[in-house]
Amino acid sequence: MDTDLRAHFLEGMSRVASAVTVVTTDGDAGRYGVTVSSMTSVSADTTRPSLLVSIHHLSPAGEAIRKNRRFCANVLSGNQSFVSDLFSGRLKHLNEDRFSAIPWHGGVTGAPIIDGAIVSLDCELKTALLWGTHFILIGEVEQIELSSQRSPLVYANRGYRRAIPIAPDDHQSHNPQNQLRVGFFITLGPEFVPSLVADFANQSPAVDLSLLEADHDDLLEQMRAGRIEAAITFGTVDDPEFTTEVICPSAPHVLLNADHPLATRASLRLAEVAGLPMILLDFPSVRGAVTAFFERNQLRPQIRLQSPSLAMVRGLVAQGLGYSIVPQNPQNKTAPDGTEIRAIPLDDDFPEGAVVAVAKSAGSRSALATDFISKCRKSFRHTSQ
Template sequence: MDADLRARFIEGMSRVAAAVTVVTTDGEAGRFGVTVSSMTSVSADTSRPSLLISVHHLSPVCEAIKKNRRFCANVLSGNQSFVSDLFSGRLKHLNQDRFGAIAWHPGTTGAPVIDGAVVSLDCELKTALMWGTHFLFVGEAETIDLSAQRSPLVYGNRGYRRAIPIAPDDHRPPRPENHLSIGFFITLGPQFVPGLVAGFASQQPDVDIRLLEADHDDLIEQMRAGRIEAAITFGAVNEADLDAELVCPSAPHVLLNAGHALATRSSLRLADLADLPMILLDYPSVRAATDALFKRCGLQPLIRFQSPSFAMVRGLVAQGLGYSIVPQAPQARTAPDGKEILAIPLDEDFPEGAVVAITPRGNGRSEWVEQFLAKCRRSFGHAVNGEG
């Protein structure tokens, strides 16, 4: 095979977003499960609705499905990334008892139905075909469980994402004049938003403020969908349909626990950290910014833990399990359990850490957006200067 063509195919397919599915089976061959991103409907009009899954031939799930003649395709909900990691083998310490780590119940065929999945399709195996390195299994659904969860876990660009609402129809009613919808990057919210909103609300009590916390790319898409009027986030934005202005330059800091060997340093360089375990805030934009930072220095991070919760990141740092890098000096210098965290300036260029305000280009900012962004600039300026 052409090695370049193969590499381009793998890279191209990594950019194709897909719902995350855990395929399970149980029977005489045993109970197994595996995470896949290749599950698709075949037809709703066969004798029973049919679907197709693809599983690598080296996975023990393949032989188990063929012998058990049954499988259940559990499409995970947006809050089940742990389940995906569990059945993909990333959580190796749980490999011996994966089903013991989650809530599930046996379906009609006996295959495990994972509680909380968006939909679970319990199937009888009809066809198995080996193609290249994968088995293609076609099954017919005997029962279909629909949960209260409606938003699926999505995998794309080698990271978990969430579904974005479709833009409203053009004939939607105009937004009320006193309505203001603002988005914030997920970690900016707890630090700056409560005080910022309280101050703005005291000056403009008649304005109905709506807030959204999300990752950078999600904020952009929500803005394009017309659901927010402005976003406060990190990094450069080079999009023809968006305007971006600097709110606060980057001020990267390294988070360490109080007893760390580097705790007495007045500043740090990336070379001081490259061989040490890192704890990463696990969002696509943060991962991309971290990769760019290290690549400029010809280094690579040694990521030990990753979490989408900044509180978890701080907690792991406080326990001495690694360091983390934040784009601005944090206001909170303690972990959730009260342990002290040190924040030492990182002496590197980090343009991806600048705080920016993004608005749609060409629509004209409303009076309330202008006033809110002006208050953001003042608020971030005070925070940087140590005034609150």
């Protein structure tokens, strides 16, 4: 096999987000379960619905399924990473009797149904095809159980994730003539959005205003889909469909523990902190912006910890575990526990840190969107002074 092609394939597939499924079976061949990321529907329009799972040919669970002729695909909920680890073999001390560590009950085929899974599909095995190192197993569904859980456990980039909605709720009735849907980069929300929205609501009380907080790329995707009219975010947008206006120039700052030796400096250069442990705000666009920032300066960040919570980042910085970089001078210079942190201006150019308003061209956007962007511009100008 072409080893480079295989390596690229593995890396590429690691970036594909998949629901996490535990496939179980019980019968004469024994009770087994195995965690898989390859489960998909085949058809809903045959005599009974059918689905497909892929299991390694050396897996005891795979062999038992082929002998028992039955299996249940349990799609795990976002709070069941323990169950995934259990049946992937990561918890070695529980390997002898994995089913005793979780609540479950038998389905109509006898295969274990895991309590709390968002959906369990109990199947009769119809086809087992060996392809390379894996058996492709196709089963027809005999029973379906749905739980109250709705958010699946997701595996992507070699780690667990939770699925969260990024689009506004479309189930409410709206008056298009009086409706405005806008999005904000997620860290702008707590410090900037409430006062802005309150001011806008006081001046335009009849406007049906909906807000979306999301990462940069998610905001642009929702604009392309027509679910929001405008977005306030960071960085640049290379899309002829949108117009971009800088409403606040970049003002990068280094966050430091108050007792850090560099905390008394009037300003800093990136090279002075690059060799120190970094606390990264873990969003895809932030990671990309930080990578570009360091590469322009021929430096590499020494990322020690990362979190998608800005409050967590501030807390870790306050404890002296590393520094962080923010694109603007933060209004809040304390950790969640009240510990003070320092924000030191960074002298290096960081265009990715500019706050921008993104919208359709002026002729394609509503008057409400134009008015809202104008208020954002004035609000940021006032805040930065």
